[in-house]
Amino acid sequence: MSMPEFSRRIALDTVGEGGRDVAVEADADERQALARRFDLYALDRLDATARLTLRSGIVHAEGTLHGTGAQRCVVTDAPVPVLIDEAFHLRFVDDAPEGDEIELSEEDCDTLPLDGNAIDLGEAVAETFALALPPFPRAPDADAVLRAAGVKSEEEAGPFGSLAALKDKLARGE
Structure with missing residues (x-):
């Protein structure tokens, strides 16, 4: 040893x-x-x-x-x-x-x-x-580097993030 x-x-x-x-x-x-x-x-x-x-x-x-x-x-x-x-x-x-x-x-x-x-x-x-x-x-700058690489945050990737993205689409009339 x-x-x-x-x-x-x-x-x-x-x-x-x-x-x-x-x-x-x-x-x-x-x-x-x-x-x-x-x-x-x-x-x-x-x-x-x-x-x-x-x-x-x-x-x-x-x-x-x-x-x-x-x-x-x-x-x-x-x-x-x-x-x-x-x-x-x-x-x-x-x-x-x-x-x-x-x-x-x-x-x-x-x-x-x-x-x-x-x-x-x-x-x-x-x-x-x-x-x-x-x-x-x-x-x-870690969060910014991850965003630039296309990595979603926990909030964006979770179930409520998906609902928020759907709500944004509906608001834009898509």
């Missing part, structure tokens, strides 16, 4: 009973590699601050991540600015459930495995950033 682009391993024995505050920041090479991984035009900033606590063998990381860059418009492929300021609460656990199918609660969705006797906060921040990205970014 290859090393993640933005790895910040933190040993469990450095967390301590009182917890630990941590800040991580991706450098220019890491941001460029993450931009390729997440198919972004650019990733200008990615950093996070977190409070790590160890409770009942589970490492909790609560904090905020910040990221800026540019995604690809799903219509025009033009750069679309992106700004992510996302609070997170991650849990790092030692034992992963076994079996083919598992049922996840909402809390389990932000659960990551421990990496030996450490957590990789950098990779966790990178994954959290990727999940926070808008899934279908659109440039300001």
Whole structure:
């Protein structure tokens, strides 16, 4: 398995009973590699601050991540600015459930495995950033480009759009 682009391993024995505050920041090479991984035009900033606590063998990381860059418009492929300021609460656990199918609660969705006797906060921040990205970014001119290509909007293509077009025809006497 290859090393993640933005790895910040933190040993469990450095967390301590009182917890630990941590800040991580991706450098220019890491941001460029993450931009390729997440198919972004650019990733200008990615950093996070977190409070790590160890409770009942589970490492909790609560904090905020910040990221800026540019995604690809799903219509025009033009750069679309992106700004992510996302609070997170991650849990790092030692034992992963076994079996083919598992049922996840909402809390389990932000659960990551421990990496030996450490957590990789950098990779966790990178994954959290990727999940926070808008899934279908659109440039300001995307609707105009679609109209010019003959693609109808949802309103025009739906049943009420067809009725509106029929009403317009009747009004014109066609």
